[in-house]
């Protein structure tokens with residue numbers, strides 16, 4: 001961790017403050033005036049571009065221009081809120097203001113986009129490495145009004161009359177009451193986070209770190225950085241994956257508030273369900289148990305599915321096609337050769353089928369031609385006999401030669417030659433459209449759909465069948481990665497892929513889900529964030545090599561975050577023994593804040609009533625409160641705290657399986673033993689539950 005002050009921010013109402021506020025207010029007024037003018041101009045340009053009819057040949061250029069202007073309008077709109085949040089003063093006297101977007105007046109740069117290289121010292125400079133800075137200033141805006149100014153002096157000099165040394169914006173940000181939605185923190189990104197966000201590494205970056213160390217913050221700000229900085233990411237889009245819909249809802253505002261609306265937010269399940277919606281109109285929606293997820297996530301199933309598909313590719317025997325009532329047969333050898341050649345193309349099954357069919361058509365066409373040659377040769381002989389030895393063709397050839405036409409090389413114009421010159425294209429076209437031939441090919445190498453293949457797998461492995469799937473469908477969402485794998489084997493790569501993929505709570509993805517995700521990121525440009533100590537029972541990944549595969553993990557740039565911004569030192573201490581058992585070797589995160597000691601309460605007789613009472617007490621502080629419990633215990637607890645929830649609207653009862661990544665001001669953990677016992681790896685679940693609060697933790701034991 002850099003040496004920026006984090007634990008103590010003495011509030012000093014220094015006399016310089018109003019004067020400096022006025023100085024900054026004048027600057028900020030000018031910035032907003034520029035923002036308004038730019039917005040009006042870009043909007044007008046966009047309107048004009050949309051109205052433009054023009055030459056259809058220029059349609060593409062116009063589309064690109066519209067997309068660019070549209071992007072700029074949205075960036076300017078998003079920049080309205082907290083337009084400028086900082087300023088850096090270089091020791092040599094120059095200064096820059098930083099904000100959510102760049103603004104300029106002719107050649108003069110008025111505001112530097114936070115993602116620009118010039119903004120780096122704002123995040124990275126420390127007293128030990130001031131990077132040429134004398135001062136870092138944070139500006140807090142209230143609407144368009146400068147409400148706060150606070151400075152850090154970085155070059156060791158004493159504060160001068162224009163410096164406002166005082167409160168810490170970071171502490172202010174992390175101490176703020178939670179709203180249930182995550183916010184961008186572009187003004188207070190810390191050096192270790194910033195270094196990852198603006199890393200130039202284009203391959204896989206893995207970010208690990210304990211709960212609350214800002215992994216999600218890094219993931220989302222990196223998505224915004226990558227969109228601005230990586231051409232291919234902008235061209236092909238950025239995908240952000242989270243563990244469930246609740247989490248996506250929690251992070252939904254962050255990227256739009258950074259001016260990025262073009263990011264696709266999804267879960268690994270939804271991604272596949274959307275991609276397969278044509279073939280799977282009734283994709284199952286039931287939430288499968290972790291057992292099924294785990295079983296269906298086993299990477300060995302990829303080989304089993306491939307084996308099933310191979311079993312449909314002309315497995316053995318012969319193939320007979322009736323042509324005009326006469327059979328043409330590919331014997332075992334010819335069929336095996338056609339199979340090997342078709343499979344050897346490496347094409348997916350349904351495309352390789354077309355190759356296979358072509359080979360069968362070739363074979364049959366050859367047969368037909370050979371047969372015709374024999375027949376016609378016989379016919380020639382018959383005609384010769386009938387015409388008493390006069391060869392009609394030779395006579396005709398002689399006549400033609402006299403007229404100046406050269407005979408062909410063989411010097412013959414016989415029927416056999418005519419057949420050889422039969423338009424082979426026409427013959428092949430006829431055979432390709434032939435129903436009997438198509439039926440024979442379909443029997444040997446059927447066209448398949450993903451469901452066919454997965455159903456075969458379920459037949460062979462009844463333990464993989466869903467018992468809680470949608471009515472009529474034999475599977476649940478746990479089978480989506482299998483269906484996706486099958487779709488890949490049958491029809492090849494997905495139509496929609498992305499230039500950069502961000503995976504949050506990455507420890508939750510099963511190996512089969514990873515295959516789905518990697519398929520959608522052919523460039524392997526990814527930001528993967530997670531904490532293996534928080535892994536749920538569906539994955540059990542013990543290392544990133546387990547999760548990503550050894551190859552990718554070896555090439556990944558692995559970074560570790562070490563400072564916990566969410567929770568207090570007291571809460572981390574509460575969870576520490578558990579972490580010692582789960583992941584004894586993991587580097588412990590250090591909390592930047594202190595707070596109340598966690599409270600314990602035993603309620604063996606009436607857990608629900610005790611939890612409801614604690615919720616009421618926490619709501620009394622005006623906090624956003626969560627009750628976290630084993631999944632099965634949730635309905636009863638939700639009923640018990642229902643009244644409090646209705647009254648205050650600030651309490652959520654969250655099953656522990658869905659609480660990863662979320663946070664609340666206060667958390668009441670109901671029946672920790674019940675959580676631990678509910679499913680394998682229950683200690684990890686409890687660890688996640690205990691590390692959710694920003695302020696207070698209450699543990700109610702049953």
Ligand SMILES: Nc1ncnc2c1ncn2[C@@H]1O[C@H](COP(=O)(O)OP(=O)(O)OP(=O)(O)O)[C@@H](O)[C@H]1O
Pocket residue numbers: 170173174182183185188189190193209210211212213214215216217218531565566660661662663
């Ligand atoms: N630089 C920062 N400035 C302000 N707030 C921050 C900063 N870094 C992290 N936070 C806040 O700390 C909290 C925890 O961050 P985040 O959710 O990203 O952690 P995490 O590592 O993803 O946690 P978990 O492992 O539990 O999912 C959030 O409220 C986030 O906004």
